[in-house]
Amino acid sequence: MVYSDANFNNKTILISGGAGFIGSNLAFYFQENYPESKIVVFDCFRSEATFSNGNLQSFGHYKNLIGFTGDIICGNINNPTDLEILNNIKFDYIFHQAAISDTRVYDQEIVMRTNINSFYWFLEKAKNDNATLVYASSAATYGSMPSPQKIGFESPDNPYGYSKYAMDQIAAKYSSLNRNTKIVGLKFFNVYGSREYFKGKTSSMVIQLGHQILNGHAPRLFEGSDKILRDFIFIDDVIQANIKACESTNSGVFNVGTGIPRSFQNIADILQKELGCNYGTEYFPNPYSGYQTHTQADISLSEENFNFKPNFSLEKGIKEYIPYIKEMFNMPLD
Numbered sequence: 001m002v003y004s005d006a007n008f009n010n011k012t013i014l015i016s017g018g019a020g021f022i023g024s025n026l027a028f029y030f031q032e033n034y035p036e037s038k039i040v041v042f043d044c045f046r047s048e049a050t051f052s053n054g055n056l057q058s059f060g061h062y063k064n065l066i067g068f069t070g071d072i073i074c075g076n077i078n079n080p081t082d083l084e085i086l087n088n089i090k091f092d093y094i095f096h097q098a099a100i101s102d103t104r105v106y107d108q109e110i111v112m113r114t115n116i117n118s119f120y121w122f123l124e125k126a127k128n129d130n131a132t133l134v135y136a137s138s139a140a141t142y143g144s145m146p147s148p149q150k151i152g153f154e155s156p157d158n159p160y161g162y163s164k165y166a167m168d169q170i171a172a173k174y175s176s177l178n179r180n181t182k183i184v185g186l187k188f189f190n191v192y193g194s195r196e197y198f199k200g201k202t203s204s205m206v207i208q209l210g211h212q213i214l215n216g217h218a219p220r221l222f223e224g225s226d227k228i229l230r231d232f233i234f235i236d237d238v239i240q241a242n243i244k245a246c247e248s249t250n251s252g253v254f255n256v257g258t259g260i261p262r263s264f265q266n267i268a269d270i271l272q273k274e275l276g277c278n279y280g281t282e283y284f285p286n287p288y289s290g291y292q293t294h295t296q297a298d299i300s301l302s303e304e305n306f307n308f309k310p311n312f313s314l315e316k317g318i319k320e321y322i323p324y325i326k327e328m329f330n331m332p333l334d
């Protein structure tokens with residue numbers, strides 16, 4: 001499905017973080033719809049390095065890119081020499097997705113260094129190339145601010161959320177000084193869909209619960225999960241937002257959610273229905289403090305500026321997602 005009238009054929013497109021979940025979906029979107037586009041994926045891919053929480057330091061996986069025929073550069077956004085390679089290419093569009101995407105990394109230095117420092121480079125690159133820059137911000141910038149979450153009312157409560165909040169501030173300042181460069185930040189809410197499997201424990205609860213059910217177990221949820229509501233958004237709608245953001249009337253930062261909060265219990269129930277089983281639900285205490293218990297994106301500005309209209313309800317998104325959930329079941333994570 002093509003989301004905009006813009007013709008990306010013959011355009012040169014950079015996708016940082018292109019071996020990850022959202023980035024690889026973007027890469028295939030362009031490949032499938034604009035065969036004459038030149039797509040460059042820049043990603044450090046996964047190494048074996050882990051954070052103190054036991055999770056990998058980066059989740060880019062070659063299996064997300066099997067079938068991708070564009071260019072691939074393995075590079076680290078923390079390494080100026082790696083970024084220098086990109087200076088040999090002039091880009092029309094830059095989608096900056098690379099980041100430490102794990103919201104439970106508490107080593108502030110590495111999160112800020114990775115997510116913030118390189119952002120200055122991407123801003124400069126966009127300006128010098130006269131490219132449109134679309135970058136990933138996050139609903140984590142809102143912390144526990146009440147719903148509906150609105151642009152301008154952020155209060156991050158973890159290092160990851162703060163790093164994205166800082167990026168938004170930097171982008172706003174940069175935009176005001178460089179009015180000819182289009183810079184659009186997208187605050188993704190809880191994204192689920194194909195090519196997220198290799199994020200392991202940080203993948204969405206949709207695939208994690210799906211695999212518990214396929215294993216013949218009751219889905220495991222925090223106690224009170226019928227009252228923990230989030231704005232879950234399907235990957236196709238996130239790609240829609242990235243594409244339409246290129247045509248945004250203004251630079252700025254915008255929410256990307258459905259605008260409709262749903263519970264974790266809803267996910268478990270829809271999955272069991274789609275998978276044709278009913279194991280009930282197993283509940284356990286929520287070990288986390290600072291846990292977002294209600295998110296709901298106010299998407300009025302996204303609609304106004306670039307006609308963003310989510311197409312997928314949770315029911316429709318999960319239905320569409322089931323074949324991938326089944327395909328990845330018991331797939332080795334390495």
Ligand SMILES: NC(=O)c1ccc[n+]([C@@H]2O[C@H](COP(=O)([O-])OP(=O)(O)OC[C@H]3O[C@@H](n4cnc5c(N)ncnc54)[C@H](O)[C@@H]3O)[C@@H](O)[C@H]2O)c1
Pocket residue numbers: 016017018019020021022023042043044045046057058059060061075076077078096097098099100101114136137138139140187188189190191192199
């Ligand atoms: N998935 C979500 O629900 C969600 C929600 C809000 C915001 N986001 C943001 O969207 C973007 C994409 O998220 P995702 O879910 O695809 O995550 P992801 O972890 O799958 O993708 C991020 C990619 O960046 C790469 N990367 C990490 N550190 C790097 C480095 N130092 N140098 C080069 N590459 C590096 C990883 O290898 C990975 O491929 C991220 O910026 C994330 O913070 C995601």
